[in-house]
Amino acid sequence: MTVSRESFYGPLDDVSGDAGYTEHPERVGFFTDTSVCIGCKACEVACKEWNLLPDDGFDLLGMSFDNTGELSANSWRHVAFIEQPAPLRESAAAREADAVDLGLPSFDLPGAGTGEETRTDFRWLMSSDVCKHCTHAGCLDVCPTGALFRTEFGTVVVQDDICNGCGYCVSGCPYGVIDRREGDGRAWKCTMCYDRLSDGMEPACAKACPTDSIQFGPLDELRERARQRVATLHERGVTEARLYGEDPNDGVGGDGAFFLLLDEPEVYGLPPDPVVPTRDAGSMWARAGVAAAAFAAAAVSVFFGRSSR
Amino acid sequence: MSRSLGRVAAGDTGREQRSPGEEDFRSYYGRRVLKEPVWEWLVPAYLFAGGLSAACAELAAGADLTRRPRLRKAARLGALGGLATSMYFLIADLGRPERFHHMLRVAKPSSPMSVGTWILVAYGPGVGVAAAAELLPARLRRRWPGKLIGALARPAGLASAAVAPGVASYTAVLLSHTAVPAWNEARDRLPFVFTGSAAAAGGGFGMVCTPVDEAEPARKLAAVGAVTELVTSRQLDERLGVVSEAYRTGKAHRLRQWSEYLTAGGALGSLLAGRSRAAAVTSGLALLAGSALQRFGIFEAGVQSTKDPKYVVVPQRRRVDRGEQA
Numbered sequence: 010m011t012v013s014r015e016s017f018y019g020p021l022d023d024v025s026g027d028a029g030y031t032e033h034p035e036r037v038g039f040f041t042d043t044s045v046c047i048g049c050k051a052c053e054v055a056c057k058e059w060n061l062l063p064d065d066g067f068d069l070l071g072m073s074f075d076n077t078g079e080l081s082a083n084s085w086r087h088v089a090f091i092e093q094p095a096p097l098r099e100s101a102a103a104r105e106a107d108a109v110d111l112g113l114p115s116f117d118l119p120g121a122g123t124g125e126e127t128r129t130d131f132r133w134l135m136s137s138d139v140c141k142h143c144t145h146a147g148c149l150d151v152c153p154t155g156a157l158f159r160t161e162f163g164t165v166v167v168q169d170d171i172c173n174g175c176g177y178c179v180s181g182c183p184y185g186v187i188d189r190r191e192g193d194g195r196a197w198k199c200t201m202c203y204d205r206l207s208d209g210m211e212p213a214c215a216k217a218c219p220t221d222s223i224q225f226g227p228l229d230e231l232r233e234r235a236r237q238r239v240a241t242l243h244e245r246g247v248t249e250a251r252l253y254g255e256d257p258n259d260g261v262g263g264d265g266a267f268f269l270l271l272d273e274p275e276v277y278g279l280p281p282d283p284v285v286p287t288r289d290a291g292s293m294w295a296r297a298g299v300a301a302a303a304f305a306a307a308a309v310s311v312f313f314g315r316s317s318r
Numbered sequence: 319m320s321r322s323l324g325r326v327a328a329g330d331t332g333r334e335q336r337s338p339g340e341e342d343f344r345s346y347y348g349r350r351v352l353k354e355p356v357w358e359w360l361v362p363a364y365l366f367a368g369g370l371s372a373a374c375a376e377l378a379a380g381a382d383l384t385r386r387p388r389l390r391k392a393a394r395l396g397a398l399g400g401l402a403t404s405m406y407f408l409i410a411d412l413g414r415p416e417r418f419h420h421m422l423r424v425a426k427p428s429s430p431m432s433v434g435t436w437i438l439v440a441y442g443p444g445v446g447v448a449a450a451a452e453l454l455p456a457r458l459r460r461r462w463p464g465k466l467i468g469a470l471a472r473p474a475g476l477a478s479a480a481v482a483p484g485v486a487s488y489t490a491v492l493l494s495h496t497a498v499p500a501w502n503e504a505r506d507r508l509p510f511v512f513t514g515s516a517a518a519a520g521g522g523f524g525m526v527c528t529p530v531d532e533a534e535p536a537r538k539l540a541a542v543g544a545v546t547e548l549v550t551s552r553q554l555d556e557r558l559g560v561v562s563e564a565y566r567t568g569k570a571h572r573l574r575q576w577s578e579y580l581t582a583g584g585a586l587g588s589l590l591a592g593r594s595r596a597a598a599v600t601s602g603l604a605l606l607a608g609s610a611l612q613r614f615g616i617f618e619a620g621v622q623s624t625k626d627p628k629y630v631v632v633p634q635r636r637r638v639d640r641g642e643q644a
Contacts, residue, residue, distance in 0.1 A: 017428065072347045079349065089346060147497055153431035154420040173420045174413015176356035177431050180496035185352035185624075194413025260644030275631045278346030282634040284644045286495045286502055287428055293491045293505045300490070300509030301483035303546075307517060308376035308479070311538035312384050 018288045020257035021144050028159035036163030037206065039215065039223060039266035040231035041137055042238060043277075044250060046222040048074060048135035052086040055217035059202060060085065063190075073133075079278065080138055082190035085199040086214050087138045089277050095132035136277050137223060139214070140165070140186045140199035141254055142265030145285040148178035148187050148198075156196075163228070163265060164201040172196055183261065183283035201265075228265060235269060247271070253279065260284030343635060345627040352497055352624040357411055362617035364407035365489050366519065366610040369512060371400025372486035373520020373539065375445055379479035380535055382448075382472055389536065391452045392527035394475065396520070398449035401442060430492040437484045444478030447471060486516040493620065499630060500564040500623035501616075507557075510550040511616070515609040517543025518581060522605030525591055525598040533598060537588045540605050544585035548578060551612060554619075560632045564623040565615075573615035581608030 015021050025033040056062065065083045070076050073090035080087045146165045149157040156171035157178060167178075167187075174194040178187050187198040202212035210216070215225035224231060232255050242250035253274050254264030260283050274281050345351075355361075378393035409418045422439075426432040451471035458464040490512040494505035501508070521540025525533050551574065554565045564570060587601025623629040637644065 091346070150428040151431065151495060153424070153426060153429045153435060154417075155424040155426065156420070171420055171423075172414070173417035175421075175431060176411075176413065177429070177496075179353050180355045180357075180498050180501075180624075182353070183497035185350065185497075188353050189356045189413050196413075258643070273344060273635075275344050275351070275627070275635065276346060278349055278351060278627075280351050280630050280634055282638045282644050283497070286497055288644075289502075289505055290428065290491075290495060293494050293509075296506055297487040297491050297509040300513045301487040303510070304372075304486050304513040304517060305376070305483040307539060307542045308373070308380060308483075311535040311542070312380040 017150070017290060018145055018285065019262060021262050024144055024159060024163045025161050030161050033161040033163075035227040035229070036265065037201070037226060038142060038163075038228040038231055038264070039139060039201070039212075039225055040235050040269070041139065041266065042222050042224065042235070042269045043134065043136040044222075044238075044242060044247070044269055044271060045220045046088070046135040046137060047220055048088055048090055048133070049219060050077075050088050051217040051219060052137045052214035052223055053077060053084065053088060055213040056086045056199075057084075059205070059213035060200070062197075080140070080186050080188075080198075082188040082193075082197040085139065085197075089134075089136045089138060091134040091136075091272070091276055093132060093134065093272075093276075094130060096130065134271055134277070136268065136270065137214070137218075138277070138279070139266050140201075141184055141261070141267070142199075142201060143285065144257065144262030144265070145287060146261070147181035147183050147285045147287065148196075150285065150287045151177045151181035153177060160203060160206075162201070162203075162206050164203065164206075165265075166200045166203050167196055167198060169195055169197075181286060183280060183285060185280075231267075235267070238269060242269075260288065343628060343631045345631060349627065350625055351627045351630040352499075354621055354624045355496075355498060356413075357617075359614070360407040360411040362613040363610075364404050364411070365493075365512070365613040365617070366515075367400045367404040367407060368489060369400075369486050369516030369609065369613075370519040370523060370606070371397045371404060371445070372441075372482040373516045373543070374400060374523060375441075375448075375475070375478045375482040375485075377520055377524050377536055377539065378448060379475045381532070382475055384535075386528075386532040386535075389524060389528045389532045393520075393524055393536075394445075394448045394452050396523045396527065397445045397478065401438075401445050404438075430488060430495045434488045434492055437481060437488055441478050441481040441485050444474040444476075444481070447474035448478065483513070486513045493616070496620075498620040498624055499561045499633070500558075500570075500619040503558045503561040503633075504554055504616075507550050507553050508616070511547055511554065511612065514543045514546030514548075514550060515612045518547055518584070518605045519543075519609035521588070522584060522602040522609070525588065525602030526606070527602075530592055530595055530598055534592065536602075537591050537598070540602070541585050541588045544581045544588070544605060544608070547581055547609070547612060548585070551578065554616070561623060561629055564619040564626075564629060568618075568622060570615050570619035570622060573611045573618060577608045577611035577615055579608075580604045580611065584608055 062083045073092050075090045077084050077087045142164045149165050154171050156168045172195040178196050187196050189196050211225040215223045239250050249271050253270050254267035257263035374393045374396035381390035409415050421435045448471050451467050454464050487509045490508035493501040494508050517539050521536045524536025584601040584605035591598035591601050
């Protein structure tokens with residue numbers, strides 16, 4: 010294991026190797042394709058059940074179908090629902106001009122028409138958020154006990170028997186994922202089902218997803234698949250499709266869990282351009298060193314000079 | 319306009335409508351992007367107590383070498399008192415306080431909290447021995463353990479004084495090495511605010527606890543620290559772009575404004591404190607309070623900057639739109 014500049018920032022090909030594993034499986038991850046998410050929340054439920062997560066209380070948030078709100082110590086998958094006006098695409102808009110649908114009963118079976126002609130000037134975005142398992146993980150970098158560690162799969166996991174609840178990881182995460190559990194005092198987050206991975210199974214959320222919006226696999230394969238999916242969507246006229254978190258040159262060295270989004274990240278509650286705080290560790294310590302030297306110099310100099318004794 | 323209505327609309331209608339002059343940005347129902355720090359008042363209280371302890375350790379070593387016994391005694395006890403309360407605050411703030419010693423199972427350069435733990439481990443024993451020498455009853459001083467402590471006091475005090483600048487400054491990195499916008503964006507300036515604040519507090523403590531004829535170094539340290547704190551603290555209000563608003567508004571602003579008044583008053587008072595013990599005590603107390611309020615104010619600005627998605631989204635979106643690399 011060698012510690013280099015790349016250990017803290019920038020692209021890093023072999024995260025597990027950098028963490029000290031000499032032999033290890035391929036890095037795995039999630040590709041969450043939100044264009045096929047139907048908002049069923051099976052991922053939220055499967056995660057809760059498999060990981061035995063406590064409930065978060067019954068809370069109606071008044072935000073579309075989202076009553077989970079955000080990722081937390083007890084919710085490791087969170088499905089966001091965004092209702093927004095969407096300009097009609099050319100062909101559908103043309104048809105719209107001919108006839109106005111008054112929503113009256115018709116002879117068609119309900120749901121019989123599911124093609125382009127059924128589109129309205131309104132759309133729903135749904136997206137299942139999760140821990141990003143960053144290449145450079147802010148939470149892992151700042152953990153002072155070693156409770157957070159990099160697994161052989163390249164994921165980031167908290168050891169609950171080590172964590173002493175200092176809370177530093179909570180402020181270290183640029184995505185606002187990890188949190189301390191009330192009444193328990195320790196930090197919790199998605200483990201990418203470390204126990205299932207060790208037995209060669211896919212994580213519970215991906216297993217439960219009925220539309221394959223959540224895809225699990227080797228990260229390199231997922232990145233390739235995601236690029237093809239974006240190209241396909243662009244061909245079909247969905248020009249707003251974009252990837253989020255797949256770029257190893259971004260502020261966290263690329264995410265182990267990345268997304269295909271249909272709007273800007275902040276609309277889904279994601280930071281547009283997160284940066285791991287460790288990027289500036291060197292310059293911060295340098296500034297602290299200058300301040301410390303000035304402090305010491307001041308402390309020495311106040312004992313020199315004229316004395317009124 | 320109704321802020322909350324604008325925010326609810328943000329989830330579904332695109333650009334959030336704000337009053338003129340405010341930034342336009344989009345968000346998920348106006349909800350926070352980051353988690354608020356889980357730390358409570360104990361952490362800013364620690365920042366203050368740790369800074370106070372560090373500055374006292376410096377004064378104690380200087381007083382020891384320049385033969386100012388009363389300043390030495392006050393400062394050594396101040397250093398130990400500050401350190402002891404620091405330890406209490408740090409451990410009490412843990413979610414699992416009984417596991418505090420898990421901090422000692424690793425030394426991790428990438429974690430300022432781990433670095434700080436080891437700085438305190440290096441700092442603590444010297445402070446303890448130096449203070450023990452002051453507290454030792456006269457009859458014990460003649461026995462061999464008393465003699466040993468007496469002989470070790472000066473090297474112990476000097477050793478802790480050598481580490482003290484680290485104690486006073488590392489806490490700035492502790493806060494800045496996070497995703498909390500108000501702390502992270504202040505990373506270039508926070509070390510100077512913190513060491514200035516520590517020097518002002520330590521100097522103020524020396525002025526309160528020492529007769530004026532021995533307290534000159536404390537007065538000077540207080541004045542230098544207060545001026546540093548005042549100047550660099552102002553920069554947080556003005557030079558951090560969008561994030562400066564977190565320092566300029568609300569509770570953070572009120573705390574830091576009072577800090578400014580008290581620190582400026584204490585610094586002016588320290589000029590008169592060479593003549594009057596009452597002036598020395600008053601300005602010393604003002605400096606201590608000013609330093610404490612500064613820490614609470616900066617802490618509060620950080621908390622606020624995680625509650626409002628603006629502080630996360632606006633600077634990042636601007637960077638993306640300009641095509642700049644993170």
